[in-house]
Amino acid sequence: MSELLRAGAVMLSESCPxxxxxxxxxxxxxxxxPTHGRVQIVKSDDEVLSITTTASLDGLERVAVNAINKLRMELEGGNSELGDLNVIRALDAWLNVLERVRRLKIIIKHSEKV
Ligand SMILES: [Zn+2]
Known part of the structure; x- marks a missing residue:
């Protein structure tokens, strides 16, 4: 901390989350x-909510993409344990998740601009 002050940094009233x-x-x-490096300061609870929501949607998007990839490979390999029809059903469900996640992300982005 003293190094930061010597470098001309100013201590803020906000603290690391x-x-x-x-x-x-x-x-x-x-x-x-001083411990965690760069921190994003948020001004309101709404902003915190939108950041955590976006992070959680990002995670969900990755999970969905992984699941879709796995199912696609099962279809391509032609040796799925679930049977093709069930794989396609699962794919359909994951694609729905992915579509909704991406739509929600767009909605959040738009609401932040306002
Ligand atoms: Zn910290």
Missing amino acids: ICSLPLFKLRSGEVIC
Whole structure:
């Protein structure tokens, strides 16, 4: 912390959401935690919600893409344990998830701009 102050950083009243150490604002305007590095400061609960929602949607999107890939390979290999029809049903369900996730992400992006 003393190094940060010597470098001209300013201690903020906000604290790190992870370790609750005080945050510092660098001359470059970047806000960092002495332990965790760069931190995103949010101004409202809504903003926190939209960031955590986006992170959770990102995770879900990855899961869906992985599942779709796995099912696609099963179809291509022609030796699926579930049987082709069941694989296609599962694919349909995952594609629905993926579509909704992407739609929600677009909605969130739009609502942030306003
Ligand atoms: Zn921290």
